[in-house]
Amino acid sequence: MQTSSRLLGVGAELAAFLLAATCAGCDEPGTLLCPRCRCDLTPRPRSSVTPGGLPVHAALEFDGVAARCIRRLKGEGETYLARPLAEALATVLSPLATPMTWIVPVPTARRAFRRRGYRVPELLIRRAHAQPQRMLSLVAAAVDQRGLGAREREENVRGTMRARGRGEGAEVVIVDDVVTTGATLDEAARALEAAGYRTVAAVVLAATPHRSGF
Numbered sequence: 573m574q575t576s577s578r579l580l581g582v583g584a585e586l587a588a589f590l591l592a593a594t595c596a597g598c599d600e601p602g603t604l605l606c607p608r609c610r611c612d613l614t615p616r617p618r619s620s621v622t623p624g625g626l627p628v629h630a631a632l633e634f635d636g637v638a639a640r641c642i643r644r645l646k647g648e649g650e651t652y653l654a655r656p657l658a659e660a661l662a663t664v665l666s667p668l669a670t671p672m673t674w675i676v677p678v679p680t681a682r683r684a685f686r687r688r689g690y691r692v693p694e695l696l697i698r699r700a701h702a703q704p705q706r707m708l709s710l711v712a713a714a715v716d717q718r719g720l721g722a723r724e725r726e727e728n729v730r731g732t733m734r735a736r737g738r739g740e741g742a743e744v745v746i747v748d749d750v751v752t753t754g755a756t757l758d759e760a761a762r763a764l765e766a767a768g769y770r771t772v773a774a775v776v777l778a779a780t781p782h783r784s785g786f
């Protein structure tokens with residue numbers, strides 16, 4: 573009796589939470605992600621190549637509902653969005669994730685980790701049912717990339733990452749949430765290759781249209 577009334581209490585709290593919630597994609601009340609917006613997260617895989625020649629596979633365009641959901645995951649702590657977004661990521665990651673492949677997330681700045689309490693690329697990899705290998709670390713802080721052009725971004729991130737251990741030819745797929753010019757992915761590949769890893773591709777949740785050549 574006590575258990576069922578406690579369950580009712582939990583149910584009422586959940587109902588109240590959902591009533592106060594709005595859809596992450598379109599602000600429709602009473603839902604965390606409405607069916608229409610969930611449908612907008614259906615992957616539309618695209619491939620491109622970074623300036624450094626690394627193939628990049630993106631699940632979504634960083635636009636509309638997908639961009640809103642990614643911003644809310646990154647900026648507002650709405651980690652429940654990692655699951656539907658990771659479903660999209662998995663469609664481009666899974667075909668490349670052989671048992672021999674290391675899935676390496678782009679490192680998260682310490683300040684961003686402290687603010688969020690989680691690392692976005694790592695969270696997405698886990699929710700996509702893969703195992704992230706934290707092989708890359710930041711050895712220098714890049715300034716905020718927003719507003720920088722492709723060449724400025726390249727200069728800004730160069731030499732900021734280092735790979736742990738020795739790769740000895742191990743195959744790596746790099747994972748990030750959003751690609752804009754590809755400068756960050758190129759720096760990640762440079763650091764991994766300097767340590768003896770073989771970077772076969774990068775996989776990203778979303779690509780910024782027009783900027784990333786998609």
Ligand SMILES: [Zn+2]
Pocket residue numbers: 595596597598599600605606607608609610
């Ligand atoms: Zn919606």
